[in-house]
Amino acid sequence: MKYPIMALLAAILLMVGRYTYTVAVEPPKTPPADTKAPKDSKDLKSEPAKTTKSKKPSSKSKKMVNDPIFNKLSLEEKRVILGKGTERAGIGKYTDLKAEGTYICKQCNAPLYNSTSKFDSHCGWPSFDDEIKDAVKREIDADGMRIEIMCNNCEGHLGHVFHGEGYTEKNTRHCVNSISMVFIAKGKELPKVIKRDAEDEQEESNDEAKAEKADSKPAEEAPKKSDAPSKPAG
């Protein structure tokens, strides 16, 4: 009489044990669905980070476009002025020019150098030991060593500035690409400087008119290409 009861108990225990086993094994089916959702949102988050990384020199690529408010530039001028390129040594038309006058920015007409600051460095590029006050902006070059000089008004690339070479008393050499400048002989009227800031202020005051014209603008800007590679030479 004892055995049938024992067998029954054993059977019940087995069944209960089996049930708890299957319950314990099955749950893992759901988690993968849960982990999938966060993974997707993670991917979405990482994508914008990648694109901002690849657009590292954003300010430079922006400058590669010849702003229509400024003087129109040729391909070679764009390569040097917008792409921070360098004219080949000795070919610039102002390298050996001795005439009296003012050197202005090719892109925006801002006066950059007086002929009185020009000197013979025999380096192959026009050299000046001083700039017209506040005309030139300095930045560490992409090579991390030289000091790049730009037009303070339009940020067009001019060349590089070097110190301590002993050429003149001022001990400074602005090594400038001829192609970045226009020489205006003494006595001739200087052209009006084209200022981006003045344009911006006007646009801000005409906000409503700007909004109306906004539709036609992107079409004009789209076809432009940045054709010049940026070389940190000079």
Ligand SMILES: [Zn+2]
């Ligand atoms: Zn300029």
